Amino acid sequence: MSTKTSTGRQSGTGRRAELLALAARLFAERGFVLTTVRDIAEAAGILSGSLYHHFDSKESMADEILRGFLDELFGTYAEIVAAELGPRKTLEAVVVASFESIHAHPAEVAIYQNEAKHLAQLERFAYLDERNREFRDLWNAILAEGVRTGAFRADLDIELVYRFIRDTVWVAVRWYNPDGPLSAHDVAEQYLGILLDGIATRRRPVRKG
Amino acid sequence: MSTKTSTGRQSGTGRRAELLALAARLFAERGFVLTTVRDIAEAAGILSGSLYHHFDSKESMADEILRGFLDELFGTYAEIVAAELGPRKTLEAVVVASFESIHAHPAEVAIYQNEAKHLAQLERFAYLDERNREFRDLWNAILAEGVRTGAFRADLDIELVYRFIRDTVWVAVRWYNPDGPLSAHDVAEQYLGILLDGIATRRRPVRKG
Amino acid sequence: MSTKTSTGRQSGTGRRAELLALAARLFAERGFVLTTVRDIAEAAGILSGSLYHHFDSKESMADEILRGFLDELFGTYAEIVAAELGPRKTLEAVVVASFESIHAHPAEVAIYQNEAKHLAQLERFAYLDERNREFRDLWNAILAEGVRTGAFRADLDIELVYRFIRDTVWVAVRWYNPDGPLSAHDVAEQYLGILLDGIATRRRPVRKG
Amino acid sequence: MSTKTSTGRQSGTGRRAELLALAARLFAERGFVLTTVRDIAEAAGILSGSLYHHFDSKESMADEILRGFLDELFGTYAEIVAAELGPRKTLEAVVVASFESIHAHPAEVAIYQNEAKHLAQLERFAYLDERNREFRDLWNAILAEGVRTGAFRADLDIELVYRFIRDTVWVAVRWYNPDGPLSAHDVAEQYLGILLDGIATRRRPVRKG
DNA sequence: CATGAATGAGTATTCATTCAT
DNA sequence: AATGAATGAATACTCATTCAT
Numbered sequence: 001m002s003t004k005t006s007t008g009r010q011s012g013t014g015r016r017a018e019l020l021a022l023a024a025r026l027f028a029e030r031g032f033v034l035t036t037v038r039d040i041a042e043a044a045g046i047l048s049g050s051l052y053h054h055f056d057s058k059e060s061m062a063d064e065i066l067r068g069f070l071d072e073l074f075g076t077y078a079e080i081v082a083a084e085l086g087p088r089k090t091l092e093a094v095v096v097a098s099f100e101s102i103h104a105h106p107a108e109v110a111i112y113q114n115e116a117k118h119l120a121q122l123e124r125f126a127y128l129d130e131r132n133r134e135f136r137d138l139w140n141a142i143l144a145e146g147v148r149t150g151a152f153r154a155d156l157d158i159e160l161v162y163r164f165i166r167d168t169v170w171v172a173v174r175w176y177n178p179d180g181p182l183s184a185h186d187v188a189e190q191y192l193g194i195l196l197d198g199i200a201t202r203r204r205p206v207r208k209g
Numbered sequence: 210m211s212t213k214t215s216t217g218r219q220s221g222t223g224r225r226a227e228l229l230a231l232a233a234r235l236f237a238e239r240g241f242v243l244t245t246v247r248d249i250a251e252a253a254g255i256l257s258g259s260l261y262h263h264f265d266s267k268e269s270m271a272d273e274i275l276r277g278f279l280d281e282l283f284g285t286y287a288e289i290v291a292a293e294l295g296p297r298k299t300l301e302a303v304v305v306a307s308f309e310s311i312h313a314h315p316a317e318v319a320i321y322q323n324e325a326k327h328l329a330q331l332e333r334f335a336y337l338d339e340r341n342r343e344f345r346d347l348w349n350a351i352l353a354e355g356v357r358t359g360a361f362r363a364d365l366d367i368e369l370v371y372r373f374i375r376d377t378v379w380v381a382v383r384w385y386n387p388d389g390p391l392s393a394h395d396v397a398e399q400y401l402g403i404l405l406d407g408i409a410t411r412r413r414p415v416r417k418g
Numbered sequence: 419m420s421t422k423t424s425t426g427r428q429s430g431t432g433r434r435a436e437l438l439a440l441a442a443r444l445f446a447e448r449g450f451v452l453t454t455v456r457d458i459a460e461a462a463g464i465l466s467g468s469l470y471h472h473f474d475s476k477e478s479m480a481d482e483i484l485r486g487f488l489d490e491l492f493g494t495y496a497e498i499v500a501a502e503l504g505p506r507k508t509l510e511a512v513v514v515a516s517f518e519s520i521h522a523h524p525a526e527v528a529i530y531q532n533e534a535k536h537l538a539q540l541e542r543f544a545y546l547d548e549r550n551r552e553f554r555d556l557w558n559a560i561l562a563e564g565v566r567t568g569a570f571r572a573d574l575d576i577e578l579v580y581r582f583i584r585d586t587v588w589v590a591v592r593w594y595n596p597d598g599p600l601s602a603h604d605v606a607e608q609y610l611g612i613l614l615d616g617i618a619t620r621r622r623p624v625r626k627g
Numbered sequence: 628m629s630t631k632t633s634t635g636r637q638s639g640t641g642r643r644a645e646l647l648a649l650a651a652r653l654f655a656e657r658g659f660v661l662t663t664v665r666d667i668a669e670a671a672g673i674l675s676g677s678l679y680h681h682f683d684s685k686e687s688m689a690d691e692i693l694r695g696f697l698d699e700l701f702g703t704y705a706e707i708v709a710a711e712l713g714p715r716k717t718l719e720a721v722v723v724a725s726f727e728s729i730h731a732h733p734a735e736v737a738i739y740q741n742e743a744k745h746l747a748q749l750e751r752f753a754y755l756d757e758r759n760r761e762f763r764d765l766w767n768a769i770l771a772e773g774v775r776t777g778a779f780r781a782d783l784d785i786e787l788v789y790r791f792i793r794d795t796v797w798v799a800v801r802w803y804n805p806d807g808p809l810s811a812h813d814v815a816e817q818y819l820g821i822l823l824d825g826i827a828t829r830r831r832p833v834r835k836g
Numbered sequence: 837c838a839t840g841a842a843t844g845a846g847t848a849t850t851c852a853t854t855c856a857t
Numbered sequence: 858a859a860t861g862a863a864t865g866a867a868t869a870c871t872c873a874t875t876c877a878t
Contacts, residue, residue: 245873246872246873246874257873258874261873261875261876266873267873267874267876328865
């Protein structure tokens with residue numbers, strides 16, 4: 001039992017952390033359901049039963065992976081909010097931080113993206129829905145504040161904008177390659193360019209106002 | 210055997226179509242792997258073995274669902290392109306058509322979104338990758354043309370913009386509710402507003418021009 | 419699902435009944451835990467997975483076996499009580515009925531004896547404790563009535579006597595052989611002889627009174 | 628290896644005895660099969676692997692427990708027989724000694740009762756069957772002698788009476804509570820009362836004489 | 837068209853036991 | 858004496874699929 005409890009957050013003690021990283025990669029690649037416990041064990045060079053010396057179930061591996069990742073991510077968000085940069089800079093910082101988290105933890109983000117809906121039905125993963133709510137609140141606050149201060153257009157459907165942003169940012173994990181030529185910053189910058197100013201040219205801005 | 214071949218495209222012959230629709234809904238809700246043949250059979254009020262009188266495998270059900278949906282969707286895209294509306298109008302039409310397909314075939318889109326990566330590894334689903342290429346070419350053409358004609362900003366990374374658009378549009382299937390207050394057109398309009406002009410206000414439009 | 423529901427009591431429909439009888443015999447011989455699902459399947463000449471076409475778990479087999487047996491047994495007890503034979507005759511009838519049930523359903527009695535304590539911890543087997551209480555009430559009523567009418571000795575610790583009788587009767591399943599020379603009636607008669615009059619000779623009954 | 632041999636009988640050397648006592652309690656409560664080596668280790672506050680420093684297997688723990696208990700019990704029986712008290716007093720003494728052993732070693736008796744049948748199939752537990760035979764011989768001798776001397780009724784089926792007594796006495800371990808209000812002597816006395824004189828009142832003792 | 841019985845390969849998990857440290 | 862990591866064999870159960878009726 002003692003070995004099976006996650007020791008705070010430091011990603012566990014040696015072997016445990018290695019195994020979690022392996023599991024995370026496989027869950028991300030093949031999906032949680034299609035990744036067998038044997039797959040993970042084999043990747044680690046041990047027998048499937050031996051995994052249970054470290055974790056009490058496949059589920060608890062996913063739990064530990066997601067919990068740790070989300071704690072870190074939302075810690076970062078909290079820091080950004082605490083800095084009180086104003087809506088536009090806050091929005092930029094949150095987008096950048098999100099793409100950076102895709103860069104640093106692609107497997108974890110992929111699991112969060114692909115398995116959350118399914119896992120959230122289990123009691124033990126109730127925090128997934130909580131985090132979703134938290135994220136939604138964060139964005140609604142940023143956007144509402146921006147509209148109030150005049151930084152963002154007044155005609156926005158905030159809820160809809162939030163959804164578009166959330167989806168575009170996180171789904172990027174499907175194609176973003178941490179080892180590719182584009183850094184997380186590059187991608188964030190491009191996206192912010194589009195999000196803030198659109199892709200259309202401004203020939204006759206007078207016309208629209 | 211004769212009955213097990215999809216009879217062209219007319220959505221199958223009665224019972225067959227019913228069963229496919231049921232399967233599609235379940236695949237969309239629970240995912241392809243987590244939906245058991247028994248789930249589908251039970252939903253249809255028959256025993257699981259009886260399904261094999263209509264289809265020769267679970268895979269071939271997904272195949273038929275996706276093939277039919279994609280044929281229809283790309284037919285629509287082809288019509289739009291054939292109309293030669295110019296880059297901006299074409300872009301708008303493609304976005305609208307995509308949201309409309311989410312509205313009309315939410316289950317099919319969801320399956321396409323969630324299972325394509327996994328299914329595409331099977332030979333029989335090779336057309337999924339082809340369709341993806343087709344879609345990518347479509348968008349690259351629209352965007353490149355738009356940049357050339359000056360409709361779109363010249364500093365865009367076209368490949369990246371394509372990805373952002375693709376992701377945002379299709380992932381909307383996760384939250385879009387066909388029975389909700391927002392029509393596909395409403396959503397498309399809002400999205401196009403953001404995509405084309407951005408969410409930021411234009412304090413100094415002079416600067417950009 | 420439809421096939422997995424016990425159809426009242428008639429011991430199921432054909433195959434189902436056969437399998438239950440096999441399972442009962444094995445549970446009785448080796449114990450519930452040591453009897454593997456494969457053991458049962460092999461005894462039936464099928465593969466272990468095929469058992470799940472008929473029952474949804476090993477537990478539910480034991481459940482069905484015990485439930486059916488106890489329903490029958492307590493039905494018999496109820497009839498005896500309803501006949502209002504007076505304490506002594508009632509006691510005799512209950513003892514005889516019990517030995518007869520050992521004769522007719524040795525496997526079921528053995529399972530009841532050996533596994534009840536363990537199974538009763540599971541919610542689904544809550545009725546086991548209920549039946550135990552019912553049985554205890556039955557005996558306490560018989561004995562108390564007998565003491566009141568003077569049929570039984572007044573110095574008896576009724577609770578203790580009940581336990582002795584219960585244990586002796588049921589544990590007989592461990593050695594009673596339905597195919598042996600002693601019928602259930604023979605055994606019941608011998609036991610009743612001892613229970614009612616003792617094994618000691620009555621040289622000087624005056625002395626005791 | 629040297630430490631893994633039971634050191635005569637003195638209940639082991641400290642730690643060893645403690646562990647055996649723990650194991651005995653768990654075996655009695657949950658049964659031998661359902662008690663895991665980890666259960667025992669955890670109860671002792673060590674890891675399961677560490678138990679193998681003391682014992683070479685789970686089986687050998689049960690072996691040591693039963694062997695020690697039976698040696699002591701049959702020692703007591705031998706003393707009683709050696710005292711040559713006559714059939715009735717001998718019977719009383721054996722019954723009392725048996726209930727006393729339930730009082731002093733409830734866990735051991737429970738294991739003997741519940742696991743003997745299963746364990747006796749293993750070579751190393753061959754002595755269980757021997758002890759059973761010994762016990763049967765003891766009782767048959769007492770009862771036969773009693774019938775011969777006229778102490779017991781002549782119409783008894785000795786083998787049957789032996790079984791009834793054996794069962795009733797040992798199965799009492801299932802409900803007897805060493806810390807309850809009834810002492811082993813109380814229970815023995817009540818049981819002997821029933822066994823010797825029956826529970827029925829003597830309306831016409833003349834008839835029997 | 838559908839049933840009901842079965843297959844066979846796989847899946848997570850358990851557990852007694854071993855052994856280097 | 859004890860730990861911690863691992864083995865290997867077994868266990869209950871699942872599920873897509875087949876096929877005689």
